[in-house]
Amino acid sequence: MTDIVGIDLGTTNSLIGIMDAGFPVLLADSEGARLTPSVVHFPASGEPVVGRAASRMRVIDPAATVYSIKRFIGRRAGEEAGDVSYPLAGNAGAPVRVKIRDNEFSPEQISALILKKLKADAERALDREISRAVITVPAYFNDAQRNATKLAGELAGLTVERIVNEPTAAALAYGLDKLGEKSKIAVYDFGGGTFDISILELNQGVFQVISTNGNTRLGGDDIDNALVAHMASLAGIPDATPQAASFARLREAAIDAKHRLSTQTEVAVDLPFFDGEKSLSFTLTRADFERIARPVVERTRTHCLRSLADAKLSPADLNEVILVGGQTRMPLVQEFVRGVFQREPNILQNPDEAVALGATIQAGILGGTVQNMVLLDITPLSLGIETFGGLMNIIIPRNSTIPIKAGEMFTNAMPGPRAMLIHVLQGEREMARDNWALGRFELEFEPAPKGHARVGVQFEIDANGILHVLARDTKTGVEKIVEIQSAVDVSDEAVEKMISESIEHAFDDMSERVFTEAKLKAEEMLPAVRKALGLIGDKLDTDEKSKVGALMGDVEQALASGESQRLKRANAALDEGTQHLAALIVERAMEEARSRAKTG
């Protein structure tokens, strides 16, 4: 029996650990660092470089330096915004590929390079070979993303013993020394590329996940991008694309400023000749930064409320809220969580390490070195099949403990030998087409009169959250494992539809359409601002009033100019400039409701 390692394969950083005398220990690389940046650089010749060395190449060689690859794993091209500095390839609807010089790489291959580096570092630190691993994924990853992550592990020469959810892993690390207790906790996991919220019940060493919610496209990257856009507009290059050479420098400076603003209240940003000509120098206060970051952080609110509703709990029922992921270092995030859960959050000393520690504990449970702990995880998304009228028929509801199975009986609607096409879906929407298509399979019936052939299909979600399908003819008793054609690998109608949609999106850049949309928005916005000022203008000081007035003037002039980019910017500025006004309106409505409640 060889050791099993625990790996946190993160959007920004990755870590690896192993159980040592009953405790999880993270392993450092040859430079003594436990955090390995999830960055791969492909030099013009020679082997790819991974980690810190690759990270340093981001500014120097942005087109050949791959970061945040986790955003693309198990995804189709066109699904995910390509706002990265390296080129993506692959037709819309086909799996995403990264194009480096003349070679194309799959996200699995790039992730495998990161895993190989972690494996090599661990082998050096332990002085023995490693072949088995537990790898973490965001709780809200779907079947395709889990399968792709597993494949990445295999490509790196690892047997993947378990795919475990990140917030759940963090809960294991938190609960390691609280095995005798019975409590309910929430894990708020805000990482570089993904957001998860999970609610768990801890009972005598049993860690049962009750509900989970999240967004695999919401993370610190979004905050960075918002800050970069702000800086680009200050620098007078508001339309800079991620592929522009200057972008990498701006992004580096933005991330650095974000980090420093967690402990400082203002930072100086100094970028002399960042694109060869222009320089940018300004002071960024924490308040400014928070104004930019708040809309991104606010987007986590609805996921928190949904996970509470699914768990049928109110914030007061929780014993603890744990913060995990690098973004939770931001005072703004801590304040936000305090507000939503109405309690002081538990701020871990190292929010970046909890997931890896938990993965290591799960490796210990599987390897038998950790006793008295067991994890009951759940499937985050409902599993179903398409039924009459294009509806989704749920077979295994979301938040079901895994491993679980459920059966469904199918019969032939026509006499004679027939095959029936079963379309497997994952998601929460009523209409089949709005959900994620996992794939499809053919069910074969023996020749029989209409309604007489019966085939039972068993859907099983294993402990990794991955689906297996078994079909059994109840008359012949013949069982067979059904191969599902993965929706990621196959081109079908759904993909066709995606392609046609992305072609529509291609026209988004067309100035005319952009202008029409911006014009509609401006024509709605201007009366709304006037109305708001009429309602509550007296609460604003003269300065702010004249500022709003000036922003409205900008929008009117931009409307007259017919320039689409100018109008878009003016609209955005007016949106931002009326944030305070909007907040006052909400406050007033709440005040009125309160006084009505008192008198009525």
Add this chain to the structure above:
Amino acid sequence: MTDCFALLNEPRRPWLDPDTLKDKMHKLSAEHHPDVAKDASVDFTEMNAAYHTLHDPKSRLRHLLELEFPGSLAGSMDIPFDINRLFETMARERHSVGVFLEKKSHLKSPLEIALLSSEKIELLGVLEKLLGVLTQKLDGIFMQLKFIDAVWEDDRASSRDALVDIYQGVSYVGRWIDQVREDVLKLNE
């Protein structure tokens, strides 16, 4: 058909205390979950599926009816009168929420959405009240269920129709509660 009651060694009856059942499942998991099981004689996946069936009152009732009174759920069923009446109220309130959400979905700027705050707060109040009515209704149905459970051992056969009604009540009201909760979440988004 698998008898989930037998599988989990629970008496075959209409009411099972959810917390007691959960504690039992935790203990069984600590022993039989594939990650920690010493022997593989127990099919944990099946056990887990049985737990889910029994823990949820609606699926438990359905399972019980199928085991005890085969055919009782077939064919068209009369919807109890009070459930029907509740539906009218619910549909009316939810319709106005739907209209509001449709209106809101077209707005993009925070200020325009802020201008709808009063209307939103009012609708939230309406839904809150509706949720209260529905929860009370569900509690009432559970009371009936516990009552039937108390006389279950002595007289199963005559419980059949009442159980079918209760099953319908739990299905409808439970689903409506979920829908109204979803509306509340959407309004707050």
